[in-house]
Amino acid sequence: QQPVQSPQAVILREGEDAVINCSSSKALYSVHWYRQKHGEAPVFLMILLKGGEQKGHDKISASFNEKKQQSSLYLTASQLSYSGTYFCGTEVAPNAGNMLTFGGGTRLMVKP
Amino acid sequence: NAGVTQTPKFRVLKTGQSMTLLCAQDMNHEYMYWYRQDPGMGLRLIHYSVGEGTTAKGEVPDGYNVSRLKKQNFLLGLESAAPSQTSVYFCASSPLSGRAYEQYFGPGTRLTVT
Numbered sequence: 001q002q003p004v005q006s007p008q009a010v011i012l013r014e015g016e017d018a019v020i021n022c023s024s025s026k027a028l029y030s031v032h033w034y035r036q037k038h039g040e041a042p043v044f045l046m047i048l049l050k051g052g053e054q055k056g057h058d059k060i061s062a063s064f065n066e067k068k069q070q071s072s073l074y075l076t077a078s079q080l081s082y083s084g085t086y087f088c089g090t091e092v093a094p095n096a097g098n099m100l101t102f103g104g105g106t107r108l109m110v111k112p
Numbered sequence: 113n114a115g116v117t118q119t120p121k122f123r124v125l126k127t128g129q130s131m132t133l134l135c136a137q138d139m140n141h142e143y144m145y146w147y148r149q150d151p152g153m154g155l156r157l158i159h160y161s162v163g164e165g166t167t168a169k170g171e172v173p174d175g176y177n178v179s180r181l182k183k184q185n186f187l188l189g190l191e192s193a194a195p196s197q198t199s200v201y202f203c204a205s206s207p208l209s210g211r212a213y214e215q216y217f218g219p220g221t222r223l224t225v226t
Contacts, residue, residue: 002154032214041202041217042155087154089215097143097162098206098213099170102154 001025003090005103012078012110020073020106022088031064031071032089032100035082042087045073078110113138116218118203124224125193133188133221135203142208144186145170145215146178148199155202161186193225 003024010018022031030049034042046057048064048071059076075082085107089100119134135144142163147155157170159178167178175197177189186205190197200222204215 041219044214044216047214089155097145097160097168098215099145099157099160100215101171102156104154105152 002101003088003103005086005088005106007106008104009107010109012108014080014110014112015077016110018075018078018108020075020086020088020108022071022073022090022103024069024090024092026069026090026092028064028066028069028071028090029093030091031062032091033062033071033073034087034089035084036087036105037084045086075108078108080110080112083108083110115139116203116205116216118201118218118221120221121219122222124226125190126226127194129193130189130191131193131223132190133201133203133223135186135188135205135218136184137186137203137205137216138184139205139207139216140183141205141216142183143206144180145204145206146176146186146188147202147204148172148197149202149220150199158188158201193223195225197223198225199223 006021033045036042062073064071085105087105089102116137145160146158156172161167161180164183179187200220203218206215
């Protein structure tokens with residue numbers, strides 16, 4: 001079953017913060033985050049594995065709460081380059097092929 | 113390295129026509145995938161492969177066939193195209209490397225079926 005992302009869209013001013021959530025009805029093994037700019041391919045951001053770890057890359061970080069089957073992506077002091085659609089991909093168990101089920105996406109627009 | 117490449121970039125088909133999309137990767141990845149992305153929606157897995165000569169169905173396999181005769185190539189075929197198959201098709205690959213992995217995506221093929 002497809003994970004649910006919220007919000008569906010968000011508009012920010014440069015320098016503002018945002019949180020994007022990804023929730024699943026199933027117990028998760030891992031959560032992947034990707035960003036896709038209009039007309040381009042998705043680009044990998046980070047992976048969070050079962051264990052509640054938090055990761056960060058520059059001013060983008062994420063957490064994984066396996067008890068709530070939820071992951072959150074935090075964008076701090078947003079930049080114009082953060083604009084795009086963010087997708088979470090979930091894996092319910094280690095599987096041959098590392099298959100993911102992607103959420104519907106969250107559109108983020110950062111304005112000057 | 114070119115990474116993941118897809119051919120063609122654009123294609124227009126008439127209902128009932130057939131075509132093959134080619135995906136190639138030069139990273140020696142074991143796993144390859146075909147996704148479709150409809151406007152304003154996420155990625156849905158069509159078929160995938162865990163190695164040369166093996167393929168398996170994903171979430172939305174009906175109307176598509178795939179083959180992986182060589183490790184670096186993954187072909188997606190439409191035998192009889194339908195308007196419902198109008199979409200952007202993405203190929204991706206992933207290494208077999210423990211718990212930490214990512215999927216590398218190609219640039220996509222925009223297919224319109226009229």
